[in-house]
Amino acid sequence: MSETLDSAVRSYVDTHREAFLGDLAEWLRIPSVSAQPAHAQDVERSADWLAAQLKETGFPTVEVWPTEGLPAVFAEWPSEDPGAPTVLVYGHHDVQPAAREDGWATEPFAPEIIDGKLYARGAADDKGQVFFHTLAVRAHLAATGRNAPAVHLKMLVEGEEESGSPHFAALVEEHAARLGADVVIVSDTGMWSAETPTVCTGMRGLAECEITLYGPAEDLHSGSFGGAVPNPATALARLVAALHDEDGRVTIPGFYEGVEELTEQEHALFAELPFDEASWLDTAKSQATAGEHGRTTLERLWARPTAEVNGIGGGYQGEGGKTIIPSSAMVKLSFRLVADQDPEHIERIVGDWVARRTPAGIRQETVFSAGTRPCLAPLDHPALGSLTRAMGRAFGRRILLTREGGSGPAACLQEVLGVPVLFLGISVPSDAWHAPNEKVELDLLLKGAEAGAYLWSDLAQNWPGAT
Amino acid sequence: MSETLDSAVRSYVDTHREAFLGDLAEWLRIPSVSAQPAHAQDVERSADWLAAQLKETGFPTVEVWPTEGLPAVFAEWPSEDPGAPTVLVYGHHDVQPAAREDGWATEPFAPEIIDGKLYARGAADDKGQVFFHTLAVRAHLAATGRNAPAVHLKMLVEGEEESGSPHFAALVEEHAARLGADVVIVSDTGMWSAETPTVCTGMRGLAECEITLYGPAEDLHSGSFGGAVPNPATALARLVAALHDEDGRVTIPGFYEGVEELTEQEHALFAELPFDEASWLDTAKSQATAGEHGRTTLERLWARPTAEVNGIGGGYQGEGGKTIIPSSAMVKLSFRLVADQDPEHIERIVGDWVARRTPAGIRQETVFSAGTRPCLAPLDHPALGSLTRAMGRAFGRRILLTREGGSGPAACLQEVLGVPVLFLGISVPSDAWHAPNEKVELDLLLKGAEAGAYLWSDLAQNWPGAT
Numbered sequence: 001m002s003e004t005l006d007s008a009v010r011s012y013v014d015t016h017r018e019a020f021l022g023d024l025a026e027w028l029r030i031p032s033v034s035a036q037p038a039h040a041q042d043v044e045r046s047a048d049w050l051a052a053q054l055k056e057t058g059f060p061t062v063e064v065w066p067t068e069g070l071p072a073v074f075a076e077w078p079s080e081d082p083g084a085p086t087v088l089v090y091g092h093h094d095v096q097p098a099a100r101e102d103g104w105a106t107e108p109f110a111p112e113i114i115d116g117k118l119y120a121r122g123a124a125d126d127k128g129q130v131f132f133h134t135l136a137v138r139a140h141l142a143a144t145g146r147n148a149p150a151v152h153l154k155m156l157v158e159g160e161e162e163s164g165s166p167h168f169a170a171l172v173e174e175h176a177a178r179l180g181a182d183v184v185i186v187s188d189t190g191m192w193s194a195e196t197p198t199v200c201t202g203m204r205g206l207a208e209c210e211i212t213l214y215g216p217a218e219d220l221h222s223g224s225f226g227g228a229v230p231n232p233a234t235a236l237a238r239l240v241a242a243l244h245d246e247d248g249r250v251t252i253p254g255f256y257e258g259v260e261e262l263t264e265q266e267h268a269l270f271a272e273l274p275f276d277e278a279s280w281l282d283t284a285k286s287q288a289t290a291g292e293h294g295r296t297t298l299e300r301l302w303a304r305p306t307a308e309v310n311g312i313g314g315g316y317q318g319e320g321g322k323t324i325i326p327s328s329a330m331v332k333l334s335f336r337l338v339a340d341q342d343p344e345h346i347e348r349i350v351g352d353w354v355a356r357r358t359p360a361g362i363r364q365e366t367v368f369s370a371g372t373r374p375c376l377a378p379l380d381h382p383a384l385g386s387l388t389r390a391m392g393r394a395f396g397r398r399i400l401l402t403r404e405g406g407s408g409p410a411a412c413l414q415e416v417l418g419v420p421v422l423f424l425g426i427s428v429p430s431d432a433w434h435a436p437n438e439k440v441e442l443d444l445l446l447k448g449a450e451a452g453a454y455l456w457s458d459l460a461q462n463w464p465g466a467t
Numbered sequence: 468m469s470e471t472l473d474s475a476v477r478s479y480v481d482t483h484r485e486a487f488l489g490d491l492a493e494w495l496r497i498p499s500v501s502a503q504p505a506h507a508q509d510v511e512r513s514a515d516w517l518a519a520q521l522k523e524t525g526f527p528t529v530e531v532w533p534t535e536g537l538p539a540v541f542a543e544w545p546s547e548d549p550g551a552p553t554v555l556v557y558g559h560h561d562v563q564p565a566a567r568e569d570g571w572a573t574e575p576f577a578p579e580i581i582d583g584k585l586y587a588r589g590a591a592d593d594k595g596q597v598f599f600h601t602l603a604v605r606a607h608l609a610a611t612g613r614n615a616p617a618v619h620l621k622m623l624v625e626g627e628e629e630s631g632s633p634h635f636a637a638l639v640e641e642h643a644a645r646l647g648a649d650v651v652i653v654s655d656t657g658m659w660s661a662e663t664p665t666v667c668t669g670m671r672g673l674a675e676c677e678i679t680l681y682g683p684a685e686d687l688h689s690g691s692f693g694g695a696v697p698n699p700a701t702a703l704a705r706l707v708a709a710l711h712d713e714d715g716r717v718t719i720p721g722f723y724e725g726v727e728e729l730t731e732q733e734h735a736l737f738a739e740l741p742f743d744e745a746s747w748l749d750t751a752k753s754q755a756t757a758g759e760h761g762r763t764t765l766e767r768l769w770a771r772p773t774a775e776v777n778g779i780g781g782g783y784q785g786e787g788g789k790t791i792i793p794s795s796a797m798v799k800l801s802f803r804l805v806a807d808q809d810p811e812h813i814e815r816i817v818g819d820w821v822a823r824r825t826p827a828g829i830r831q832e833t834v835f836s837a838g839t840r841p842c843l844a845p846l847d848h849p850a851l852g853s854l855t856r857a858m859g860r861a862f863g864r865r866i867l868l869t870r871e872g873g874s875g876p877a878a879c880l881q882e883v884l885g886v887p888v889l890f891l892g893i894s895v896p897s898d899a900w901h902a903p904n905e906k907v908e909l910d911l912l913l914k915g916a917e918a919g920a921y922l923w924s925d926l927a928q929n930w931p932g933a934t
Contacts, residue, residue, distance in 0.1 A: 204690060206690070206790065208788045208790070210788070215753065216751060216752040216753045217752035217753075218752050220751060220752070220753075221873065222773070222775045222777060222801050222803065223671060223673070223803060223871075223872045223873025223874055224768070224872050224873055225751050225753075225768070225872070226768075226773040226775045226801070226803050226872065227758045227759065227767040227768060227771055227772075227773035227775070227803065227872075228751070228756055228757065228758045228764045228767040228768050229751050229753040229755070229756060229757055229758075230753070230755060230757040231757075231775055231776055233707070233776035233778070233779045233798075234707060234708075234710070234711070234775070234776050236704070236779075237703070237704040237705075237706075237707030237708045237776065237779070237798075238704075238707075238708040239704075240700070240701060240704030240705075240708070241701075241704045241705040241707070241708030241709070242708070243701070244701070284683060284687060284692050284695070284696050285683040285684035285685050285687070285794075286682065286683045286684075286687075286692075286696040286697070286828055287827070287828040287829075287830070288696075288697060288827040288828025289695055289696060289828070290695065290696055290697040290698075290826070290827070290828055291694045291695045291696075292694065297695045300694040300695040301691070301692070301693075301694060301695050304694055305694075306689070306693040306694035308689045308693045308694070308698055308701070308790075308792055309698055309700035309701050309704065309781075309782065309793070309796075310689060310782050310783050310788065310789055310790055310791050310792075310793070311700070311781065311782035311783035311784045311789065311791075311793065312700045312703075312704070312779055312780065312781050312782060312784075312796060313779065313780045313781075313784040314776075314778065314779050314780070315776065315777050315778035315779060315799070316777050316778035316799060317778045317779075317780040317797075317799075320836070321675045321677070321777065321799055321801065321836055322777055322778065322799075323673070323675070323775075323777055323801045324777050324778075325775055325776075325777075326776070326777070326778065327752075329776075329779060330784075331700075331704075332782070332783060332784075332788055332789075334689050334693070334788065334790045336689065336690060336693050336694065359757070360754070360755040360757070361753055361754040361755025361756070361757055362754075363754070369787070369788055404690075405690045405691050405692070405693065405694075406688065406690025406691055407690055434688075
């Protein structure tokens with residue numbers, strides 16, 4: 001680890017900060033909202049804009065990849081050392097919807113810097129965190145005097161992440177050969193806090209279903225029929241109540257198949273995080289913690305699978321009362337999964353469980369949407385060491401480990417490419433992803449660029465077999 | 468029982484049939500829809516119309532009683548025999564909403580007679596069944612040669628039954644002294660069928676509440692928070708699931724307090740009814756019966772209390788999925804009650820039960836609307852004997868007993884006046900109450916008038932102490 005390299009990187013980043021922020025602001029002005037069909041052209045414009053920037057950065061190969069929906073951008077910059085490891089950086093160039101009247105203090109698509117923070121939709125999620133890689137690779141080249149990165153560098157920046165990545169898995173399958181890499185670096189997450197920089201080692205997966213129970217063919221009068229026919233809303237409540245046992249464990253047989261327990265080392269690392277339950281409850285806007293007995297809150301969030309009700313409905317929900325037996329009731333459930341659970345296995349066992357528990361006189365329909373796999377990097381993987389060191393150099397602190405409780409499409413890269421997925425993110429919890437007044441902290445954003453610059457050198461040096 | 472009296476009644480009814488139906492049609496043309504404020508004047512017009520008809524019938528005292536809502540009609544006709552029992556007839560002059568486009572084959576407020584059936588909103592529920600009493604009392608007088616009925620006859624016809632009788636209890640309290648009676652006859656129900664005429668001996672009561680469980684102050688991301696905070700929709704499902712045990716009994720402590728078991732005699736009488744489960748399931752549009760173990764369907768419907776979900780809702784109920792932990796969830800419950808359960812006791816025990824079962828981190832709010840008492844006449848009450856005989860003379864058949872699973876405001880008369888409530892109704896299940904194409908069968912309607920005519924004579928003769 002060379003102090004000279006570090007100061008050269010830092011100096012390059014400082015010098016080019018204004019131009020970098022100016023370019024980023026230009027990108028942030030494109031309202032690439034993938035969920036709104038009216039913005040489809042903006043998402044295409046965003047892909048073209050990014051492709052042009054990556055070309056200008058020096059990537060010799062830059063392609064806009066169409067999908068059945070909105071386009072992704074692929075870029076590739078081989079190292080001059082053929083034996084160097086190959087890294088695939090993942091991010092997305094689409095953003096969540098945003099409108100001034102939702103509670104924004106500034107125009108969401110007119111970036112403004114206030115007190116060292118850049119406010120705009122996409123500032124942190126994810127344009128800022130994709131774009132720091134352009135500054136990172138420039139700094140890396142300038143500081144090392146190279147013409148090409150020390151690693152074979154690939155980038156895949158999709159355009160539908162905020163609308164559920166409906167075509168991402170197909171895109172990855174289609175281009176699997178060109179995406180081949182030794183490790184995936186996802187830049188679409190955050191850190192514990194600015195004071196406690198961290199590296200994330202895994203994300204939970206997701207399986208989602210909607211269960212509808214059908215009873216009488218029409219709503220019935222609860223006086224004329226009540227007490228003598230099955231009530232689908234009651235049956236549904238019993239089903240949902242049976243999802244968990246008294247210890248908060250999911251009761252569906254086979255549900256915990258594949259679940260890996262935390263290692264002693266991870267337990268110890270999680271315990272070092274400055275977790276404060278009272279302030280976490282504030283963030284969770286909740287009055288109490290709950291969940292699987294005998295597990296810490298962080299373990300529940302990061303390392304344990306869940307079964308949550310996202311929505312439930314049936315019968316009369318208007319003002320006052322209506323004395324009916326509803327003809328149907330539905331519940332939307334989502335299951336967060338941890339390595340090494342398989343969403344398709346979950347679909348099967350949940351479907352069987354619902355069918356088995358549906359009482360006489362009730363018909364059930366259970367529909368799953370496409371699942372997302374969990375991912376988890378081995379703690380002893382050399383790339384995790386490189387990433388932790390690179391972050392440590394950028395932040396000047398010891399880097400702790402976290403995981404992510406949410407789910408992301410990048411997890412499928414672990415499966416298709418058969419390599420670990422790691423997370424280089426510099427966002428902090430106050431960045432307001434998906435909410436009004438999304439922002440990114442400029443000093444963290446630039447530290448992200450620094451970390452990227454160090455990472456390519458460290459990976460090349462410390463990859464197994466590197467000389 | 469005099470055959471001469473019977474044929475005189477029948478002959479009077481026959482002779483006056485056209486005029487009676489003509490007047491009833493005039494009343495049915497007034498769209499006295501109490502639930503729709505635009506029809507408030509029609510409800511008032513309906514009250515005035517009825518008051519004028521009752522005067523013309525011969526009632527010496529007829530008053531329109533205002534309420535804080537829509538008016539009721541009160542009429543009184545003392546017997547010439549001061550020792551005669553006093554009877555209060557209950558009915559209502561308001562109707563359910565109706566519009567041609569809901570599926571009516573005729574205009575709902577333009578009565579039409581087709582194949583011996585009178586089609587109109589209110590034909591059976593309840594104008595037809597109120598109005599046959601005018602023909603009944605005329606026939607009674609004509610056949611007996613009296614100037615006044617054999618009993619002290621009172622009528623109370625309210626104008627808000629179809630919108631929940633919000634002011635009825637207050638009206639009854641206010642006029643309790645003038646309403647004093649020895650027995651109440653409700654003409655707002657039906658019979659088993661035209662082939663199996665019956666008398667109803669009781670109605671279930673009703674308690675209704677809405678329970679809302681509040682969790683996080685806002686919907687939370689189920690990835691970031693799932694598994695570690697209480698989910699109010701899950702908590703609600705557990706509450707609803709806990710309402711019943713495995714035998715279908717309501718588990719709330721004290722719920723069955725006051726419940727009277729069916730007597731052997733009632734069991735036997737219910738068993739005589741031509742109940743066919745397959746055709747009942749057709750009517751119930753259901754695939755199976757359900758409910759409290761060890762009880763017949765009729766017992767479940769008429770003699771057992773229930774806890775039914777009328778509506779449930781919380782979180783995301785739109786298209787597709789939304790991975791949130793909802794901030795709240797609510798359920799609307801209704802409890803049908805049987806004699807001698809007390810709605811206020813039910814409110815207390817349900818409220819306590821919900822409060823006790825609400826888990827840490829969840830706040831509950833349980834709001835009850837005004838309850839309705841159950842009512843049940845003693846099988847050995849002399850008025851029940853009179854009513855059964857009167858129906859038997861009108862229909863020329865043995866009269867069986869039923870109860871009513873629904874609830875009605877008339878039950879409060881049992882409580883306030885402290886006398887039994889009996890039911891003289893001639894409607895049949897196909898009459899389509901509250902539905903398109905409501906009708907009443909003309910021969911049954913006229914038999915209702917006959918039964919009324921016999922009833923006043925029989926009651927006077929067979930009342931305890933009558934000479």
